[in-house]
Amino acid sequence: MTLSQQLLEEREVAYEAEEDQYAEEVERLETLPLAFEEGSWTWDDLEWIVRWKMTGSPFVGKVLDDFNSNDEAFVTSQIEKAIAASSPGEKLTHLTEITGVAERMGSAFLLFMNPDRFTVLDWKAWGVLHENGYLPDEMPDNPTVEDYLLYLGACWAIANEYDVSLRTLDMALWALGGDE
Template sequence: MDLGRHVLEQQESRYAEEEDLYEEEVARLESLPTAFEEGEWSREDLEWIIEWKVGVFTKPTLKHLRKNGDEEIQARIEEAVHESSIRPKVEALTSLNGIGVPVASAILLFINPNRFTVIDERAWNVLQETGYLSQDLSDDPTVEEYLLYLGACWALANEFDVSLRTLDMALWALDINN
């Protein structure tokens, strides 16, 4: 499979057709970055991101998340919003019960969609098939894997002059359509 700007841009409509929460995703990508920056996000926003990312695993993930106090969640989100380096952002989020690297990457997407994308097995598979990543994704992705993945995504988005969000949607759609 060859990747290119045209191929990537074509996949956005496929993603929109396949992703049940697409309309709300677009709306939240417009509103949540400002809400996070201004500290006006809600627990419902966070729970929606989790539902969007983990689907059928939403209930167990939320059960674990609810073990964290409101102040702890608030502090870790603020840390992720305001920390300048990526590793501490991810580590702040993954220090919360119920939040692993994939969900942390989803939260980061909604904090700043111009800088972050979501680590996903489907997208990883496409990057591996096309030679942009050489290793398999572990069952419990690490911060190091996210940094590797994010670097590959930044390089591809730059190479093909597309947004990270377009790239992410395209990679997801390319895997389910293969």
């Protein structure tokens, strides 16, 4: 399969049709960026992001337990640092210092902080980019901040190349990645 604007837009529609949480996802994408900017987000918002990213995973309970073991003041501080940081790498580094938030989960937090600038690190999407020659290697089992930056750079370039939003690209790549 060769990526194109038409294919990406078609697969975005498929994502909308297949994703059970799509309506809530859209609502959260509209409300959470301002909530993060203003500092009015809640712990429930953060747990929702964790559950959203872990949809279908048998490990969601474990990750939520790990996440919930954090001190609320520490999490607040790390989120404030992430929002204030100037580079994507710094932002993600602050988030991954939170227990239960590795690079893939941190990228989900970044998406809901600023969906115009960030996308979610996902093995399905990475696989599509690798198969199409945009990423040189398969996604490592434990991706690093540097791996996310490589992935994000590829996503920025592709979104620009095909004149689609990062969110359209993200949904399309996820849908193109199938159920493997």
